[in-house]
Amino acid sequence: MRSFEEILKLCDVDLEFYEAVMELESRESGKDFDSIYSFMASMLDAMEQSVDSALNTEFKGRLMEDEARRFGKYISQTEDLLSGKFIANASHIALAVSQYNSNMGRIVAAPTAGSCGILPGLLFAYKNLYAPSRDALVKALIVAGGVGEVIQKRATLAGAEGGCQAECGAAAAMGSAALTYLKGGSAEASAHAAALTIKSVMGLVCDSVAGLVEVPCIKRNGTLVALASICADMALAGVRSVIPPDEVVDAMRQVGKALPETLRETSKGGLAVTPKARAIEKNIFSQITPLTES
Template sequence: MFTTVKELTEQSVKSGLPLSEIMIRSEMDTTQKSRDEIYHRMEKNLEVMEKAVDRGIHEQVRSHSGLTGGDARRLQTYLKSGRSLSGDTLLQAVSMAMATNEVNAAMGIICATPTAGSAGVVPGTLFGLRKRMQPTHDQMVRFLFTAGAFGFIVANNASIAGAAGGCQAEVGSATGMAAAATVELAGGSPEQSADAMAIALGNMLGLVCDPVAGLVEVPCVKRNAIGASTAIVAADIALAGIKSKIPCDEVIDAMYQVGRLMPAALRETAMGGLADTRTGRELKQRIFGGRAQNPAVEEK
């Protein structure tokens, strides 16, 4: 069991076990479930993630509002043209994160990581790295346990809800989780995983939750997409041996404090930020007018 990043990394260093293994054993201990049962459940989640990515990059996904859909495919086409500036790995991750959130916005099936609104970053990063790193199935499952370990700490010490802490708590947390897991996948040390998380989350402090029309679409889909690229870059920075000057636990605490200082208008109420721009308000009007969304419901 661990409650801080310091405890998690210390347990890993002391035992010589990877972070993912510390998470698996902690889960066995807390829930009294068998390793097989826990591992199998994570495999199922990985399957759901892969299906959502595949759907988003191959099918013509479109949300009910029409605000999002089809951009992951657009990026795939662009990638094939060979003209990309940021390179294959990074843009694959971006496109696959986008794919996941487009499926989410279309009320498709996804796996929340740590939330649905931030569901694209972790799978986007993982499947985006697949071609470059050729991970085994076990490494892919472990990627999710490591990401989960860091998310677990954030959720218990800060927040993973946009309504409580803004987008930094959702896409920020997801990006940190993905960065830390990428380091383990690339063979980095537990401390480097913590540094990658600290660097990634530190870079996203203050990010507000401002969904246009209250829909998990604009800017959520693109924030997830770019979150995946940030995760990979932060992992690279940590793998280069660069440390975060502020320890990861303190960055998580800073995120929590920033969330507390954030006004409600910037915490998933769709009353500030991009939601409150002229175009944001017009889109809301166009989508909902003054009506309830579903005629089957009575609204007082």
């Protein structure tokens, strides 16, 4: 599927967003609906397993401490959370899963490893708070997958090509559309939730310190769940992107191409070249023993 437009056209003939996504996927892949649904259900199960493991694993990073555990403790001790119960818990899960990825844990790339915490953060915080059926969560994941497919086809999901807008930005857009679906929003609302999210991260750079998927990647996972949530609420309220969703993705592609190489996963710009980042990088590489010929 190459556009939100073709998804929404199918929805105009009485299909839900997730059904339109499955219909287009079936046409392209030749797989039947049951096969598509079963695959996405298995991805949801794997995602849930990664969440459970991440929340119960001590993080041992090279650049940062166990921030998920620290944040989880704060949440448990604070009644009047400024960001609210849902966003705080989504952020906690997102931090944990992203840390788990950095520790070489088994995760679901959603859509990439560097952005793997955002979608599970949103889906499983929603599950914990609202107790939806497993079927509803699978369908929400299909909605998210459809959004990711459109972004992949029209732009990119790779930080090396489009900056972090293509990774964490895409993940947040996918999650926003999924939340909108779960809250009973229309297909149009889901598409615009994704568009509103993308517009809000347009130009976000990929500037990982020392080339590791830790700083600022992990905390971006933890913060972008908030953006996804508010964009879902805006879309559910009837707020719409003035620029059509497909054109928003096209603009994202153009912006990604315009980003200099230094800001596209090369660790040659942004936060990666601050004095502190350079000192960290120097310390890490000084500990690496070069290979010698035997």
